[in-house]
Amino acid sequence: MITILAEKPDQGRKLAAPFRHKKEQSFIQIEPCSQFPKGAKVIWAIGHLCKLQDPKKYNPDWEKWNLESLPIIPEKFQYQMAEGKSSHFKAIKDHLKTAQEIIIATDPAREGEYIARVIIQMAGVPKTTSIKRFWCSSLTESAIKKGFENLRPGEETKPLYYEAKARSESDWIVGINSSRVYTLLMRRRGIPEAFSTGRVQTPLLTLIRGREEEIERFKAEPFWELEAIFAFSQHKFKGKHQTRFSEKEKAATILHEIQGKNGIVTSVNTELKTTKPPMFHSLSTLQTKLNRKHKLAPAKVLELAQSLYERGYISYPRSDSQHVTVAEASTFPGILNSLKSCYKSLLNSNLKDISGEKRYVDEKKVSDHYAIIPTDQIPDLDKLSPDEKKTYDEIARSLIAAHYPDHKFNQTTVITNIEKYEFKTTGKQVVVNGWKDVYQDEKSDDQDKENQQQLPPLQQGQQVEAAPSLKEGMTQPPKRYTEGDLISLMKTAGKHIEDEELSSMKSMGLGTEATRSGMIQTLKDREYIVVTKNTVWVTEKGKLLVMAVQGSALAKPDLTAKWEQYLYQIGQGQKPSAPFIETSKKLAKTIVDQAKLNAENWDVSAAAQEIKAKLHVGKCPLCGEDVAARKSFYGCNGYQKGCKFTIPGAILGKKISEANIRKLLEGKKSGIIKGLKSKAGKTFDAALKLENQEIKFVFAKK
Template sequence: MYPTILCEKPKQALTYGQCYDYVKHKDYIEIKPCSTFPKGAKIVWAIGHLAELAPPEKYKEEWKTWTLDTLPMIPDNFQYVISKDKASHFKSVKKHLQDSDEIIISTDPGREGEAIARTLILLSGCSKKPLKRFWCSSMTPNAVRKAFDNLKDARDYTSLFQEAQARAYSDWLIGMNTSRAYTLLMQKKGVKEVFSTGRCQTPLLCLIHQREEEINNFKPERYWEIQGSFSAHEQKYNGKLQNDNQNRFKDKNKAQELVNQLKQGHPYISKVETKTQKNRPPKLHNLSSLQAKINRKYKISPSDVLRTVQSLYDQSLCSYPRTEYQFLPIDEARQLPEILENLSTLEPYKKLIMSKNHEQITDDKHFVDDSKVGDHYALIVTEKVPDLSKLSKEEQLVYDEIARSVIAAHYNDHVYNQTTLITKIEEHEFKSTGKQILDNGWKVVWQDDHNQDDKEDNQQLPKVEENQNVSLIDLLLKEGITKAPKPYSEGQLITLMKTAGRVGQDSEELDSKDLNKYGSLGTEATRSGIIEGLKARKYIIVKKNIVETTFKGKMLVKAVSNTILSSAELTAKWEMYLQKIGEGEKPAKAFIDSSKKLSQKLVEQAIKSSYEWKFDDMVQQIQQEGQIGKCPSCGKAVLARKKFYGCSGYKEGCKFIFSNEYLGKKISETNAKKLLEKGKTGLIKGLKGKNSTFDAYIIFRDKKQGSLTLEFPARKKTTSR
């Protein structure tokens, strides 16, 4: 007999197989006998979630129909189903698991990976077989072989499966019941939409809407500041008047009176203070910090960042991506000199690595601390050197950010002298600040990204002494206006979830003690998926990286207000409890039982509050949302749907419809509007023919039915000489 290695994905299985003498078969990989596997081994894979929680109708026939009378739906025992398109593959995996004498769980090292493997093992009837756990945060051959030589007892990870299971059961209970309740109650108000709700997605939606309300309710106010220009030793410098009201005056006349008064005064230096400041290099990345930064720099969505860094991990180019930690254990930190040496063979990093200040950072608690890592550690590049030209553009950007964070950790602090001058006229103080960089340190690694300091803080200040008289050049009134909070970018939603809305939108370096105390929304692995869920359900839209709630989203926020579903704080506490389950400190059953009771309460709350809902104005707005033009057949609104554009009068018999994809290219809403208004789209590049791609306009073949055809651009005339 032989062990069977259960992986999460085909690519992962192949990576493991390539570390040994192997043969690839149709539905498994065979490892030949070797020192690690004396009898050989077979590798099988799951293709993600082969098994999923059963839908309501699998439990009771009456649950198939959406009615308030059947709510809440609470199964006695949760069941799993295998989707039809994956049934044959599951049958193959099941047979290999049953034929083995030992199962090595080798799915991704985390909650979801554990859940995928354990569920398949249970459904295959193999839970009583000996189980081992392969646990490795790197996909390089050396790391893989080392981990297989040091397999762990799978029982040590049972609590992770229990956490994932409790999370899935709770999400099913709350999501299924409240989604049906709110959808049915909204229908009574005339809204023919499905309102999906969830334990994490709905509180996030409420936080986004809360920021929009702050912006909408904001009332700008004018203010005036007094700016002074002074001179010492023939060198000019600027200072700002300090007072108790944020250095601002609300009354322009009073400010002007003071300016006139101070112009008669004699300025002198009342204080000179120079402090040496040190900025440590940024912490190493976890998934959230990487998603937030990449989104800010390149406007790449968090879900695409996760997909990209997962691809780098699958190629053995970086450590495990779904990590919440920003520290390294000492053993991993000891590998960094070799990693940097290999990285120095790549042109973008060669000079940076040659000029670094430290060979080792094992003694630097800012980066290396065994007590601040768990089963995973910070995101770092591996010793494998990529061919950058073969990486996609997004892979290059993400790899570059991770690589530079590792390089920067080996540089000195950014050191500068911060000088503060206080110039007095009578009893009034003008503050001037300036910087003198002593050691640029790690900032050379990101030359353009970390040099956005305020120009006023970087002015060259004259050398002066206390009580020294200086010359007054001018005093000016500077008018300003208070600004509303900014709407969230897509990347800021990651930080918003990580802090459950408690920390400002620009905060990145978060205190882990605070996070442990207050909790978060979702996990590193699920946050980008939660955002994608809000987008897919048309609760939010993202335009130029800025997030907006739709009328549908606003309607749901209004409906769930003052319920637990709207509370990010309570959801964060649930996440803390779930984390304790994963750590083996709390029982999963208690959480599941509480979720059952909560489902009952939430349904009752929804029904009770629905009598006070007033959505008449929103109903009309939500019906208009998504309209892209008038139907050329009947004149009613054409709506954008998931896979097509169609007439809203379909119930009255109008058959106008056309696909949002044609010859391999998406027809954007902008082009769909042009098609309806002007009869043709803009020029679309890259349409796919039989043997080539080409550029053309899309036009209607039959405007009444919505059938499409092409119009080719006119060829440019050439003149002969």
Template sequence: MQAIIAEKASQAQALAAPFRHVKKGTYIEIAPCETFQEGAMVAWCSGHLFEIVPPHEMDPKLKRWQLETLPMIPETFKYKVIPSKTSRFKAVKEIIKNPAVTEIIAAGDPAREGELIVQLVVRMSGINKPMRRLWVSSLTPKAVEQAFLNLRPIEETMPLYHEAMARSYADWLIGMNASRAYTLLIQSKMKGAGRDVYAVGRVQTPTLALVVKREREILDFVSKPFYEVTAMFNMDGAVYEGKYTKDKETRFDQKEDAEAIRDECVGKEAAVVKVKTENKQVPPPVLHSLSTLQALANKRFNFSPKKTLEVTQALYEKSYVTYPRTDSNHVNPEEAAAFPDILKKLSHLAPYEKWASEITRSVMVDKRYVDAKKVSDHYAIIPTEKVPSLHSLSGDEQKIYDMIARSLIAAHYGPAVFAHSSIQTNIGSHVFLTNGKRLLQPGWRPVLFENEKEDVLLPDVKEGQRGIADDVKVIEGKTVPPKRYTEGELITAMKNVGHGMEDKELGKVLKSVSGLGEESTRSNILERLKQLDYMKIEQHRVMPTAKAFILIDAVENTLLASPELTGRWEQRLKEIGKGEAPANVFIEQSKRLAEKIVQDAVQHSSSWAFNAPAKSMAASENQPLGSCPKCGSPVVDKRKFYGCSAYQSSKCDFTLGKKMLGKSISATNVKKLLDKGKTNLIKGFKGKRPFDAYLVWKDKKEGTVQFEFKSSKTE
């Protein structure tokens, strides 16, 4: 008899579903059949059942956090049952130890962690029986039956177990040692800072550095006005607007320059110099990987990445979609061969009836979707041939299923074709451009976008046609800072962190390992950063806390803040997972790295200069610098910027950066600005050339400031 060990209960049920079976308390019994001639018993874990023993249980002396005990380098790592999962381990162990069981089938998720969960349970049971591996990316009865007929030797997937073990050991070494070192050193540096723990991780810390970097860009940003010149042309009744353009630039820094162009053009004769139309094809989007699905669900429904993964996992366990933890946007030819059948079944569902039954092409030879070379362990997320009754799904499940189903349908339509048009109109030597876009062939777009935006249509004018510039005006705008990341954008930034790096070699490494973290772990990283009070979500955007700034200040210019550590780490781990590198060498290197990280933290701590400890920072928020220009509430020092104290209660968003053009803005000057409307003369702003200026209100109601330059008549 065979014992099948699944990762969770729902998975166990799906694995038993194709066969005659009965549930017997803590396991499922499959009756003898062609696949299991002596029958089988299906047991299940509940995710990870074991954890690495914490330091103080390895050595009681390590219970108290002290620099003198760092680094903590165990000679061997020990595991213990997670207390809440003792009964589940007992149930699985009883099945494995059953004398009737002669072979064990490891049937965890088809990935590294699924390998670790099941193999660790077997090893911790002290059982040594023959094992084989079930590998299946879809839990439909057809896929499950086929997978049981093609079991893999356990030796084939053993490298994934070694990879997972090496990863967990190394993460423990870095996380435990770096977290204790930085916590103790920051606390000693910031007297009265409380007992905050500064947890550090090789993926979470460089991810947090991305968030803090963006926030610093926002705080340091100085909004500047710009000016553009537009003209309304009338060419024999054909009326359209053009924008002044020179060397592909439309903006003026000085209003006077824009006004001079306006004055030279208003009421003057204009001529159509060039009319150009170019057709461009836009292919359908690629099939979904987990990160593209998470980014789109966050943008469309404000789903957190964690929620998207949970909902997609639920659809997978119900056999409606394929395995979700994938970084691939492609499928193998074998999966593509099933597309016609899947589309036919989708056509019976009302939302897809029209689109799934009227597809215009096959994707079998389109390498944008079908390319075995670009499929790693798992192919893209697609619907299975088991199509649900939509009313049986929850509202959230319907939304995610709809996105996955439509992406497959859209791939079977031709490209959308747009006509991009432009008109160049000259007033003398001054050039004005007008751009338009018109959808010529909708192709795949109606499948994904039912309500298209209106086309920007241009009038039918001919080259050489002449007319009048009826209305020429100067339009004022202002530059805006970059926006904070949404969670979906942060997931994408983590994946694409290797793109555009100055260090080309490192960029290549990061791209090869898909950036920071993995598809299956990125949402967990973001959740952990929120749990650790490093960041929070405000109006659907990611905002770092004061605690985040403190940690990133401390780890600045170290490997812990850089994607380099995790990039090279992932590269080596993938080699272990492929059986190309030994795990023990990697673990020894991780031990040496843990020692270096502790040494570097101690050495660098002497140069740390935090503005204020956490508690005194809170105290400073009780000392107003003046009244908020937008709502009248007190403005306080929030360590990295000055801001309205009523943000939490009224969402007043007034802030003033502590640095502008490389120059620090003191609390004294902020008090003067809030009280008198003008700071003292601040010397050394760094523009194209260094300059001195006052800060004055540009628009007090909006809380925006501008520079006022010292004149010869003033002090």
């Protein structure tokens, strides 16, 4: 029997949909058909069913965090069931072990390959079992059938598994050791926080903090510019002298010199300019655009795009390409025809054929997946959530706009002299709006707005009245990053590489299309950054970590540039993975040794006060030390001296607020907590009180 392994339940249902099938308890049975003469079973993972073992599984001594045990480096990596997923693994294990042929149909990327191969390994599938790979960039019924007709040999995509395995194991080695060493050394300096670090998240945090430091160092300075309103007949236009003055007196002297003088138009130059439609979207460009336009977080955009993909509405979203293949371009007429149901007003005009345009159709620029485009399966837009609709709309319009004419406009540059001083005026007159008709609701950028000035008919040598004036301004600091900017920053992080020997890697970024939004979310979850009104700020905790890693490999994008290039070569079958793992082991030791050496020079005083104040919720009833808020509980800072006092962060399914914890530590009752759920499943309301270091319920008197 053929067994098809999908990544998620929804994906499994999609894969079975084109065939007659029957839903069983833990699988879907595809009935015999031309594609599967003996039928087939569809089973599914729930994402990562298996994960690398925890340190304590390799060595019991590694459960406790101490500097003496570092670096932690297993001789051989092992896997364990992910928490809460063992029962599902047992349900699919027998299907895999008894299969005559396994078709891997997880997401067509390195992580999807990794998920499937680890499950197959953990299930104890015989090595003689035939393995094939389903590789498809969309989940429409026609695409699924075509994918099953053109299965790849399992060995062809196995290098992707080696790539993901090397990435996972190396990130484990570096992450475990660097997180423990920085956390433990910070605790010695009186900072009771956990510091998660990693080869992608920490360089990203350092780059964000670098921009903040630029802003903090920036000193605003005044400047002055000369502007003039020119007039003739009933017409007016504005010009600007191109010199910016740092001294008001110099600008004022020129103003005095030209006051009351007429201007003469010395040149009028009109040039026809053309802008082509935007390229198709990769995941990064889609995340950046939707963050700028709708303030959607990059992680949210990926979630929305994944949902649309799994329902068959768009192609595979974790793509780094903005091009399509010739075969895919041949489907565009059919897709555009289907899109008329939603975008009829945009599809009435004559659209151009782009099948021969390298801007969009270039086999050489498509790696594993082509750009994100809509499929011929069109959703009912009214049934999509508002954010799904925004995401789908952007993807659909990108395909429609590509088939529109270029946007053409006349750009006129006018130079007007008042005495010997030149004033420049620019104007724009649209000749063909073209593809911009598809994006009529979008705001123009500042430069475009400036170019919108409608110019009157002007001729060289024409005399005009002039009313010059002085305009004062202040220099502006660099802008803080938005979440969308962080995606672009990670994609172009290679330009921050300082090592000249890595010049060939400057095109490599931090992370991959699939992981970048996750890294931003990690920084938020770890409380290294906060995002307010789409603007990114580094917290005191984040500043502290950046200070600590300064000068180490974790602080620079060089490390990730090396890793990403080598990982890519592993995935292409060009490099072995073993040397990569060995290098990561040496790196972990270097990071640990360097942190120990530098810890005494860390200046933690300013950040320590703020972090402690934030964490402090009261005094320990046992030893009198501060009680601090942790991730899932409240604990005494005297734990290093042996105090074991803790209060859980949640009781019977209800989170306990800091305000109520403060009351308990002061010997008072908490407020009434509603919706507590007993072991029998009954809900009740009660206050809490701390008696002999135990939480007691206090019920209202009837």
